[in-house]
Amino acid sequence: DAGVTQSPTHLIKTRGQQVTLRCSPKSGHDTVSWYQQALGQGPQFIFQYYEEEERQRGNFPDRFSGHQFPNYSSELNVNALLLGDSALYLCASSLPGLNQETQYFGPGTRLLVL
Amino acid sequence: RKEVEQDPGPFNVPEGATVAFNCTYSNSASQSFFWYRQDCRKEPKLLMSVYSSGNEDGRFTAQLNRASQYISLLIRDSKLSDSATYLCVVPRGPNTDKLIFGTGTRLQVFP
Numbered sequence: 430d431a432g433v434t435q436s437p438t439h440l441i442k443t444r445g446q447q448v449t450l451r452c453s454p455k456s457g458h459d460t461v462s463w464y465q466q467a468l469g470q471g472p473q474f475i476f477q478y479y480e481e482e483e484r485q486r487g488n489f490p491d492r493f494s495g496h497q498f499p500n501y502s503s504e505l506n507v508n509a510l511l512l513g514d515s516a517l518y519l520c521a522s523s524l525p526g527l528n529q530e531t532q533y534f535g536p537g538t539r540l541l542v543l
Numbered sequence: 544r545k546e547v548e549q550d551p552g553p554f555n556v557p558e559g560a561t562v563a564f565n566c567t568y569s570n571s572a573s574q575s576f577f578w579y580r581q582d583c584r585k586e587p588k589l590l591m592s593v594y595s596s597g598n599e600d601g602r603f604t605a606q607l608n609r610a611s612q613y614i615s616l617l618i619r620d621s622k623l624s625d626s627a628t629y630l631c632v633v634p635r636g637p638n639t640d641k642l643i644f645g646t647g648t649r650l651q652v653f654p
Contacts, residue, residue, distance in 0.1 A: 462641075462642075464644075469551075469646070470646055470647075471547075471630050471644030471645050471646045471647050472587065472630075472642075472644045473644070474641050474642060474643070477641065485641045487641070519586055519587070531577075531589060531592065532589075532642065533589075534586035534587050534588070535586060536585070536586050537586050
C-alpha cells in the first residue's frame with residue numbers, strides 16, 4: 430500500500446516564475462491538504478481539497494492555488510514566485526469520516542526560489 | 544498569543560534521560576491534540592494522539608491539561624534514535640481538520 434507521494438522532490442525556480450507541485454494521496458484517502466514549511470518553522474496550512482473543491486484555506490495569497498482530480502490526486506500551483514516562497518511543501522492526506530484529523534504526510538517537495 | 548506555542552529548544556540530553564516538552568494552545572474549543580515527530584529533512588509523522596486527559600505508548604506519555612490549555616510530551620529512557628523535532632499540533636476547531644502546528648521542539652540525545 431503506497432503512502433502519500435509527491436513530485437518532484439526538489440525544484441529550483443527564479444523569481445516571477447510559476448511552479449506546479451503534485452501529490453497522490455494514500456490509498457483510500459479522499460482529502461488532501463497542503464502545507465508550507467519554512468526553515469526552522471512548523472508547517473503552515475495553505476488549503477485543503479475534498480471532492481475536487483477547496484474546502485478550507487489558510488492565510489496565503491491568491492498566488493497559491495490548487496486543484497483536486499477525480500482520482501483524489503492534487504496539484505499546488507504558485508504564480509509569480511517570490512524568494513520567500515522557498516520552503517518545503519508538504520502534502521497530507523486523510524481518511525473520510527471521524528479520522529479526518531489524522532493526516533499522513535508525503536515526503537515533500539523542496540522548492541528553492543532564486 | 545500564538546495559536547500553538549512550543550519551546551524551540553534544542554534540548555540536549557544523554558541516553559537514558561527523561562525529557563519533557565510543553566505546548567500551549569489558545570483555542571479552548573479544541574478537542575483533540577497531536578504530537579508529530581519530524582526527522583531532519585523528512586516529513587512529519589504522527590507520534591501520538593490525545594483526546595482525553597492523556598495517552599501512553601511505551602516510553603512516550605502525552606498529557607493534556609484543558610484548564611491551563613497545555614499539552615506535554617514525556618519521553619523516558621531516551622534513545623539516540625529519539626533525536627528529532629517534536630511538533631505539537633492542534634486542529635483549528637472542533638469540527639475541522641485544519642491543523643495548526645507549533646514551531647517544534649528539537650531534541651538531541653547524545654551517547
